[in-house]
Amino acid sequence: xxxxxxxxxxxxxxxxxxxxxxxxxxxxxxxxxxxxxxxxxxxxxxxxxxxxxxxxxxxxxxxxxxxxxxxxxxxxxxxxxxxxxxxxxxxxxxxxxxxxxxxxxxxxxxxxxxxxxxxxxxxxxxxxxxxxxxxxxxxxxxxxxxxxxxxxxxxxxxxxxxxxxxxxxxxxxxxxxxxxxxxxxxxxxxxxxxxxxxxxxxxxxxxxxxxxxxxxxxxxxxxxxxxxxxxxxxxxxxxxxxxxxxxxxxxxxxxxxxxxxxxxxxxxxxxxxxxxxxxxxxxxxxxxxxxxxxxxxxxxxxxxxxxxxxxxxxxxxxxxxxxxxxxxxxxxxxxxxxxxxxxxxxxxxxxxxxxxxxxxxxxxxxxxxxxxxxxxxxxxxxxxxxxxxxxxxxxxxxxxxxxxxxxxxxxxxxxxxxxxxxxxxxxxxxxxx
Amino acid sequence: xxxxxxxxxxxxxxxxxxxxxxxxxxxxxxxxxxxxxxxxxxxxxxxxxxxxxxxxxxxxxxxxxxxxxxxxxxxxxxxxxxxxxxxxxxxxxxxxxxxxxxxxxxxxxxxxxxxxxxxxxxxxxxxxxxxxxxxxxxxxxxxxxxxxxxxxxxxxxxxxxxxxxxxxxxx
Numbered sequence: 001x002x003x004x005x006x007x008x009x010x011x012x013x014x015x016x017x018x019x020x021x022x023x024x025x026x027x028x029x030x031x032x033x034x035x036x037x038x039x040x041x042x043x044x045x046x047x048x049x050x051x052x053x054x055x056x057x058x059x060x061x062x063x064x065x066x067x068x069x070x071x072x073x074x075x076x077x078x079x080x081x082x083x084x085x086x087x088x089x090x091x092x093x094x095x096x097x098x099x100x101x102x103x104x105x106x107x108x109x110x111x112x113x114x115x116x117x118x119x120x121x122x123x124x125x126x127x128x129x130x131x132x133x134x135x136x137x138x139x140x141x142x143x144x145x146x147x148x149x150x151x152x153x154x155x156x157x158x159x160x161x162x163x164x165x166x167x168x169x170x171x172x173x174x175x176x177x178x179x180x181x182x183x184x185x186x187x188x189x190x191x192x193x194x195x196x197x198x199x200x201x202x203x204x205x206x207x208x209x210x211x212x213x214x215x216x217x218x219x220x221x222x223x224x225x226x227x228x229x230x231x232x233x234x235x236x237x238x239x240x241x242x243x244x245x246x247x248x249x250x251x252x253x254x255x256x257x258x259x260x261x262x263x264x265x266x267x268x269x270x271x272x273x274x275x276x277x278x279x280x281x282x283x284x285x286x287x288x289x290x291x292x293x294x295x296x297x298x299x300x301x302x303x304x305x306x307x308x309x310x311x312x313x314x315x316x317x318x319x320x321x322x323x324x325x326x327x328x329x330x331x332x333x334x335x336x337x338x339x340x341x342x343x344x345x346x347x348x349x350x351x352x353x354x355x356x357x358x359x360x361x362x363x364x365x366x367x368x369x370x371x372x373x374x375x376x377x378x379x380x381x382x383x384x385x386x387x388x389x390x391x392x393x394x395x396x397x398x399x400x401x402x403x404x405x406x407x408x409x410x411x412x413x414x415x416x417x418x419x420x421x422x423x424x425x426x427x428x429x430x431x432x433x
Numbered sequence: 434x435x436x437x438x439x440x441x442x443x444x445x446x447x448x449x450x451x452x453x454x455x456x457x458x459x460x461x462x463x464x465x466x467x468x469x470x471x472x473x474x475x476x477x478x479x480x481x482x483x484x485x486x487x488x489x490x491x492x493x494x495x496x497x498x499x500x501x502x503x504x505x506x507x508x509x510x511x512x513x514x515x516x517x518x519x520x521x522x523x524x525x526x527x528x529x530x531x532x533x534x535x536x537x538x539x540x541x542x543x544x545x546x547x548x549x550x551x552x553x554x555x556x557x558x559x560x561x562x563x564x565x566x567x568x569x570x571x572x573x574x575x576x577x578x579x580x581x582x583x584x585x586x587x588x589x590x591x592x593x594x595x596x597x598x599x600x601x602x603x604x
Binding site (some may be wrong): 080083122123124127128132134135137138141145157159161163164167181182184284294337 | 458460464468474483484486487488490491494495496499500502503506507561565567
């Protein structure tokens, strides 16, 4: 049976269904991410967390939602009303629409054609994500400014300075990925990782680390949540917001987290790809192919419903892992100082990313020149190069505190001050003098 | 469909542009400007120039306009009770200039006909099919036009260094 992409009226129906399910799913994941954050933080701090509403507190997000809708919306007297209302909307929308270009599973075969499990496979792929995440800064800075409150204003300024700065490192760390993939669409990134036989987290390990750090800063999460540093700025740019408008900021932040997690899973952990070649699928010259034979001819893919379901679970698992990492790090690491955040972005991540681009670009050039075939060996060569550079990066960043820390402590002669026996035994000064 | 979308976004772009000059507060002007830039990006998408659209958003809306916003907010320009923007003679003059430019443009387009515009789209389609959305830009940029491209880069670098020198000057 010749596999054709879905077309005509069925394509419209499929598109509507995909839009509906994927965005509903994102919203539900966001709701449960708020619960997960509270439960995980409770677990880390040896508390119970919200467990009253429903079994294990599973209905807590619904209770929160109802509470936020019913609460009173306050509008500060000196705030500029229009921008004050606009700001949460501007935070919410970019964080949700970015999900449209992320492929979530292997193509689904239906009797009327093959449905790609992605809302919009736009030719600019990752640039679409960068464009919308760069727009998210407006909501934050406007919210801070429109509140007409010094804390909120400072929070907004900090957040936007941080987001603009880390966007640079984020974009530059992606260039290594783009060079290796040869294109910018996320579907092709997944496909090239399948062809390479390994996920980009290995051959591009340093880019992975840089991207994860930048993503934390982009989403304003701890250890980089300068925008809402409670001890300094009350809660930063959303200090004056209440009820559903506050909730919109929260949904925006968690939506950003979910999207960033899905993005990291797609770019560096193969997206919906699972180990093995059984699930590979890509549209190549009008055919859905599963790979290339040794002589260069194409092998057709065998899409199946169970493959789609299984790959979707793989994607959900990887995204969930990053979500958990976001929460885990929040409750483990202390907050950076503001100047440290900026210094890390401009003086460490930016030069490292630039140097890494040169290194990976050179390596790809050399590998192509000496005729290494695109595949597992190619990946291994890059893994070795990246591994060395990652180790060097981590070693210099660490400045001998963690890696050599344990060894250094053992060699250190720690003087244990014991109380001399004579003193300890002696009667203390008589009480009741 | 494309025509409807084009008129929608063209209207948005023009409306935003009018808003820039008519808005009461500078922040409002700036947001209208962002609207115009976004609508322009959308029209780029309709012309199949996806990469240009993305760059338009990333560079102009996402970076340069944010810096403008910083300046406006830090200087705390713009109050509802007073107009910061000058009116009167400036408005008449600017409308006259814009009218002259658009008249010239309309005349040129009328002479050339609409075939030139659609022909460009076909050529872009072919280039995208061959090199991908980014390759279609990169191929001429780094081969045919590499010298002007590099010179522009140096110009920007000079401007940045100049700005730094001015900013660091002891007052």
